Amino acid sequence: MEEEFISSPEEVNRLLYERRERLKELACINATNEIIKQHKPVPETLQQICYILPAAWQFPEFTVARILFDGQSYETGDFRETEWKLSQTFETIQGKKGEIAVFYTRKLRDFDEGPFLREERQLIDNLATIIVNWLNT
DSSP states (O other): OOOOOOOHHHHHHHHHHEEEEEEEHHHHHHHHHHHTTTOOOOOHHOOOOOOSSSSSOOOOGEEEEEEEETTTTEEEEOOOOSSSEEEEEOTTTTTEEEEEEEEESSOOOOOSBBBHHHHHHHHHHHHHHHHHHHHHH
């Protein structure tokens, strides 16, 4: 196995940035699980999860979030829908449908999926799975 060496300060900065982003995503998953463990009613739980979502995205200062479930909408306080959306739908075993979505409030440069990172797609998919598994219990 060939060892890789960091060859420049720019590479160090890039690696540190990527590490910080992954830690934010992990913190969001951990916080979601902690919220669920509190055994609060569904509306309160989904609202609390919604509040923590923006901090996990690459540009939290431009991120708003919404969770739709069973005809209800749970949103960050400054929520507004925009064209820059990343979402994942889910459905419980009882057939109740939902969606977890984050929006950027301004145009940002393109990454893997519009302005969103590939890892953010994985995060929102994982969060939808965590939420639907909890709702199914």
